[in-house]
Amino acid sequence: MTRHVLLIEDNEQNRYLTTFLLEKSGYRVTSAVTGPDGIELARGGAFDLILLDIQLPAMDGYAVAASLKADPRTRGVPIVAVTSHAMVGDREKALASGSQGYIEKPIDPETFVSEIERFLPSRGVP
Amino acid sequence: MSGGGGAESGESSGGDTLPRLQLAALDAVANAIVFTDSRGVILWVNAAWGTMTGYSRAEVLGQNPRILKSGAQSRAFYGELWRTILSGRVWRGELVNKRKDGSLYTEEETITPLCDPDGKVTHFIAIKQDISDRKLAELALRESEERARKAASELAIAKERAESADRLKSAFLATMSHELRTPLNSIIGFTGILLQELPGPINAEQRKQLEMVRGSSRHLLALINDVLDISKIEAGQLEVRREPFDLEACIERAVGAVRPLAEKKGLALASSVPAGVGQVVGDPRRVEQVLLNLLTNAVKFTDRGRVSLEVASDDDRVRMTVRDTGVGIQSADLAALFQPFRQVGSGLARSHEGTGLGLAICRRLAGLMGGDVSVESEWGSGSAFTFALPRRWGNR
Ligand SMILES: Nc1ncnc2c1ncn2[C@@H]1O[C@H](COP(=O)(O)OP(=O)(O)O)[C@@H](O)[C@H]1O
Ligand SMILES: [Mg+2]
Numbered sequence: 040m041t042r043h044v045l046l047i048e049d050n051e052q053n054r055y056l057t058t059f060l061l062e063k064s065g066y067r068v069t070s071a072v073t074g075p076d077g078i079e080l081a082r083g084g085a086f087d088l089i090l091l092d093i094q095l096p097a098m099d100g101y102a103v104a105a106s107l108k109a110d111p112r113t114r115g116v117p118i119v120a121v122t123s124h125a126m127v128g129d130r131e132k133a134l135a136s137g138s139q140g141y142i143e144k145p146i147d148p149e150t151f152v153s154e155i156e157r158f159l160p161s162r163g164v165p
Numbered sequence: 166m167s168g169g170g171g172a173e174s175g176e177s178s179g180g181d182t183l184p185r186l187q188l189a190a191l192d193a194v195a196n197a198i199v200f201t202d203s204r205g206v207i208l209w210v211n212a213a214w215g216t217m218t219g220y221s222r223a224e225v226l227g228q229n230p231r232i233l234k235s236g237a238q239s240r241a242f243y244g245e246l247w248r249t250i251l252s253g254r255v256w257r258g259e260l261v262n263k264r265k266d267g268s269l270y271t272e273e274e275t276i277t278p279l280c281d282p283d284g285k286v287t288h289f290i291a292i293k294q295d296i297s298d299r300k301l302a303e304l305a306l307r308e309s310e311e312r313a314r315k316a317a318s319e320l321a322i323a324k325e326r327a328e329s330a331d332r333l334k335s336a337f338l339a340t341m342s343h344e345l346r347t348p349l350n351s352i353i354g355f356t357g358i359l360l361q362e363l364p365g366p367i368n369a370e371q372r373k374q375l376e377m378v379r380g381s382s383r384h385l386l387a388l389i390n391d392v393l394d395i396s397k398i399e400a401g402q403l404e405v406r407r408e409p410f411d412l413e414a415c416i417e418r419a420v421g422a423v424r425p426l427a428e429k430k431g432l433a434l435a436s437s438v439p440a441g442v443g444q445v446v447g448d449p450r451r452v453e454q455v456l457l458n459l460l461t462n463a464v465k466f467t468d469r470g471r472v473s474l475e476v477a478s479d480d481d482r483v484r485m486t487v488r489d490t491g492v493g494i495q496s497a498d499l500a501a502l503f504q505p506f507r508q509v510g511s512g513l514a515r516s517h518e519g520t521g522l523g524l525a526i527c528r529r530l531a532g533l534m535g536g537d538v539s540v541e542s543e544w545g546s547g548s549a550f551t552f553a554l555p556r557r558w559g560n561r
Contacts, residue, residue, distance in 0.1 A: 052351035056358070063363050094343045123346035145350040145386060148357030 042159065043085065046070040047077035047103060048092040048121070057090065057121075057146075064152045074098035078106055081113045088159055089113075093122040093133060101136040108137035117158045121146070197272075197293045203251075203286045205229050217272070217295050219265030230291075235269050237261035250278045251286055259296070270297040334400040338393060345389045352382045391522040395505055398529045405533045410449040412442050412476075412483060419456035420474060426464050433471035434464075442478050446557050447534045455530050455538065458523040459487040459550045466548070467491030481556055482536075488549045494542040502540060503528045527552070 044066050048054045058068045069084065071077035074095050081089060089107065093100035100120055107113040119140035120133035130141045140158040142151070191198055197214035201207050207225050215221055218233060225232070238260060249256040256276045261269055272293045279288040356379045359367060367375065397403040420436045427434040445452075456474070463472040470490030477484045494502065505525040528538045535555045542548035 050347050050351075053347065053354075056351050056354040059358065059363070060354075094347075123343045123350065144346050145353045148354050148361065 041065065041067045042087045043067045043069065044155075045077065045081055045084070045086040045089045045116075047072075047074065047089065047095070047100070049073065049095050050092075053092075053144075056148075057151075060148055060151055074100070074103040077103060078110075078113070081107055081116065082110065086116050088155065089116050089118045090155065091118050091120050091138065093120050093129070101132055104133070104136040104138050117160065119155050119158050195294075197295070199230065199291045199293075201230065201289045201291070203288065205231070205289070208288070214293075217264075217270070217293070218262070233262040233264075235261050235263040237269070246276070250276050250289060253278050253280055253284065253286060270295050271300045272296060331400070331402075335402050338397055338400065338402060342389075342393050345393075346386075349382060349386055349389070353379065353386065356382060388520055391520050391526060394526050395522050395529075398526065398533070403533065405448040405451050405530070407446060407448070409444045409446050410452075412445045412452070413438050415449050415453050416456065416474065416476065416485070419453050419460055422457055423460040423464050423472075426461070427472060430464060430468065432464060432467055432469075434473070435471065436474040436476075438476045439478060442476060442483065445483055445554060447554060451530045451534065452554065455527045455552050456485060456487070458527050459538075459552065462523060462550070463487050463489035463491065463548070470547070478556075482553055483556060484551055484553045486549050486551045488547065490547040493544045493547055494540070495544045496542075499540060499542065503538070 042065075044061055046054060046057055046061075046068055048057065048070065049072050054070050054072075058070060061068050069080060069086075071080050075098060077089075077091070091100045091103055095103070100122070104118050104120065107116070107118060117140070118138040119142060120138040121142045121144060122129050122133065123144035133141045140155065142154060192211045194211065195213055197217045198211040199207060199214050200209040207228050207230060210220075210222055210225060212222075218225075220232070246256050246258070255278070257274070259271060259273050261271050263269055273296045274291055274293040276289050276291045278286045279290065281287050356375055358364065360372065360375050360379065394403065416436060416438055420434065424434055460472065460474065467489040468491065472487070472489045475486045475488065477486075503524050505522055524538070531538045531552055531554065536553050538550060538552050540548065540550050
């Protein structure tokens with residue numbers, strides 16, 4: 040069964056890049072440009088993983104993660120935060136707001152997919 | 166006044182003893198007392214009054230208290246005073262008066278009118294006290310309170326300014342960091358994708374040029390990281406973690422990272438870590454960053470020979486020395502080495518890639534963890550940079 044990833048990222052080039060890498064590895068990707076749109080999509084669909092950019096305009100990634108974790112419909116989906124801040128404390132903040140994983144930009148296209156794979160729930164269990 | 170009547174009713178014998186005693190008592194009290202008739206002509210003053218004004222009793226009997234007028238009070242002030250007491254009411258207030266010698270003083274005064282049975286004012290009793298000292302003290306107190314208030318508010322303003330400047334710096338750095346990395350993310354990412362031939366095969370020349378793009382963008386990323394690091398440090402915005410970590414693993418990672426570079430230049434690379442170096446408290450990422458910087462420099466500035474990392478450790482400190490057999494540094498240049506943007510002896514024509522920020526960052530990072538970076542070098546034969554780190558930094 041194809042894994043379905045929800046990508047929430049406001050930068051067009053970065054969205055294309057991540058989508059391209061994931062689709063090349065056989066994932067299905069649905070993307071959202073803003074936090075509220077992402078939350079909306081997450082509530083309506085069955086996703087295996089949410090890739091969440093932290094620096095989003097208006098509603099930032101920490102708020103998006105918190106709201107996803109507060110909702111029983113989306114609570115179970117693992118979140119991997121992607122941040123270009125790389126300030127001390129970003130990682131802690133991301134993990135505290137409900138993300139399971141944390142990846143810093145710039146991403147390494149050679150290892151990116153295997154990095155996020157670690158956060159996918161194991162296969163085989165229906 | 167009713168007070169006098171009460172005293173008289175307690176009298177049992179000796180008809181004129183009591184008035185004498187009363188007058189003697191009035192003469193002995195510390196407050197200045199003056200009796201006048203209804204026009205203000207002085208009938209009697211006590212000793213304290215004389216002390217306060219500088220006049221003798223004999224000098225002022227029959228005089229009017231206006232001899233004390235200093236001119237500090239207005240006509241209206243005296244008009245109000247007289248209206249009050251002539252209507253039979255008590256007046257209380259403060260006056261600035263003049264002594265016989267011309268000096269001024271402030272008195273606190275109560276004037277009580279005495280009335281006959283028809284309610285007509287017949288006499289005044291004025292009781293006063295020199296409060297000049299208290300006034301001065303009050304003034305001094307007010308002034309110092311005022312100064313303290315001003316200082317406190319200036320301090321608050323300065324603090325507020327500093328804090329908002331800090332917030333601004335911090336927000337600026339965060340934004341810059343994000344804005345610079347976002348486009349770089351797609352440059353590095355897409356270059357990598359093309360080189361992996363994920364979209365389709367590329368030819369040798371395309372590969373060569375894409376590798377140049379990748380090299381340049383990685384270099385750009387390193388520069389951005391360095392500039393952001395030094396700005397964060399200078400702005401006091403860089404926090405270092407304080408956690409126990411395995412130093413040996415950290416050293417291995419740093420040495421491993423420069424190994425390809427050393428091999429490419431044909432340099433021997435060795436590290437010796439004594440058994441039982443164990444755990445150190447600090448920020449492992451930052452320790453690795455310092456080591457990596459020192460090792461990269463050593464490889465960069467050495468064309469022949471070897472680069473080594475030696476670790477010496479005692480109960481309090483770990484000393485990590487990166488030694489090379491490279492060009493060395495002239496003693497005149499040693500001082501400027503740790504200043505930002507300094508590349509030794511290169512002027513504008515730089516023979517080596519770099520920002521001149523590496524060592525400045527290293528020394529500051531080491532300092533943030535309670536340690537230091539020092540250098541020894543001999544021009545032409547090599548350098549040794551030592552990173553000293555306390556084992557239990559901060560000891561908390
Ligand atoms: N191991 C070394 N041997 C000789 N010179 C060195 C060594 N390390 C540093 N230097 C000198 O110190 C300068 C500053 O180093 P650094 O702050 O790391 O900046 P960068 O490496 O970007 O030039 C270098 O440009 C070089 O001239
Ligand atoms: Mg350097």
